[in-house]
Amino acid sequence: MIVDLSHEIAAGMFAGLFEIGPLSVFGNIGTYLDAPYRYDADRADLAHLPLERLVGVPITIVPAIGRTSVTAADLGDPDRLWGRAVLVHTGWAHHWATPRYLDPDCPHLTPDAVDKLVDANAALVGIDSPHIDDPADPNRLARRRLLGADIPIIEHLTNLESVPGTGARLTALPPPVREMASFPVRAVAVYDGSSST
Numbered sequence: 001m002i003v004d005l006s007h008e009i010a011a012g013m014f015a016g017l018f019e020i021g022p023l024s025v026f027g028n029i030g031t032y033l034d035a036p037y038r039y040d041a042d043r044a045d046l047a048h049l050p051l052e053r054l055v056g057v058p059i060t061i062v063p064a065i066g067r068t069s070v071t072a073a074d075l076g077d078p079d080r081l082w083g084r085a086v087l088v089h090t091g092w093a094h095h096w097a098t099p100r101y102l103d104p105d106c107p108h109l110t111p112d113a114v115d116k117l118v119d120a121n122a123a124l125v126g127i128d129s130p131h132i133d134d135p136a137d138p139n140r141l142a143r144r145r146l147l148g149a150d151i152p153i154i155e156h157l158t159n160l161e162s163v164p165g166t167g168a169r170l171t172a173l174p175p176p177v178r179e180m181a182s183f184p185v186r187a188v189a190v191y192d193g194s195s196s197t
Contacts, residue, residue, distance in 0.1 A: 003162045005087075005126075005172075005187040006031035007096060027182035033174050034153040038181035039144055046183055047176040053123045053152055057085040059168040059189055061160060065091040068105055069134070070127075072112040081120035085170040089160035093128040096158065104135040114142045118149045124170070126154035126187070154187060163189045 007030045028034075033054075036043030044050070060080050064070045070088055075081060090107035107129040109117075117125055125132065125146055132153050133142040146153055154172055172187035 001191055001193060003159055003168075003189040003191075005157050005159055005163075005170075005189055006185065007093075007156055007158050027180060027184075028155075030184045031154065031156045031158065031187055032182050033172060033185045034143065034147060034155070034182045035174075035180075036147040036150050036152070037179070039147055041179075043147070043150060045178055046174045046180050047178045049152060049174075054173055055171050056169045056190075057123045057171075058083070059163060059170050060084045060086050061163055061165055061168075062086060062088045064088055064107065068107055069110050070107060070113055071110045072116040075113055075116050078116060078120040081117060081122050083121055083123050085124045085126065085172075086117060086122045087154075087157060087160055087163070087170070088125070088127040088129075089163075090127065090129055091161070092130075093156075093158040093160070096156075102130055106130055106135065108132060108134045109142045110134075111141060111145075114145045117151065118145060122151055124152045124154065124172070126157050126170075126172075128157040128160050130155060154185065157187060164191055167191045 035046050035049055037045035064074050092107050095101040108131050133140045168189040168191035172185040174183040174185050
């Protein structure tokens with residue numbers, strides 16, 4: 001089975017405060033990946049991300065429906081995070097393309113959750129929300145800490161409810177653009193029918 005985890009990009013859709021024209025695409029529109037280059041020009045840009053963090057990565061789904069602040073306790077045992085694509089399922093994607101989606105009470109990671117992900121050497125971290133950080137935090141500490149540890153981030157995921165709890169693998173590839181930190185991805189989860197939910 002293959003589950004598409006990306007929102008479609010279409011003319012007239014919103015990207016924060018911007019409306020996208022027929023041929024214009026911003027790096028942070030739709031389901032997009034952030035690379036470490038965003039805060040450090042010496043770290044990997046889109047063209048230099050290690051493919052082992054993007055292709056066929058075992059997925060750990062973190063169930064966090066109805067949570068605004070996703071904490072370290074929500075992540076569970078660190079062993080289940082090690083070297084994995086940790087995808088936080090908050091259910092917020094059902095607000096996609098509505099004004100509610102961008103509200104400041106959208107789900108995000110707390111600092112202790114971020115520390116746990118870094119310590120557990122997560123391969124990648126994703127969330128079905130517009131922000132991995134608390135929107136009230138102007139310093140974007142979660143993003144800075146994850147990218148500073150060379151952990152790519154995917155925001156605006158969708159369909160995480162269709163991904164089994166174990167046995168799925170993530171592939172999420174941006175184009176290999178030099179000196180660019182973010183770009184939309186086609187993120188897919190692949191699993192066989194015997195995987196558990």
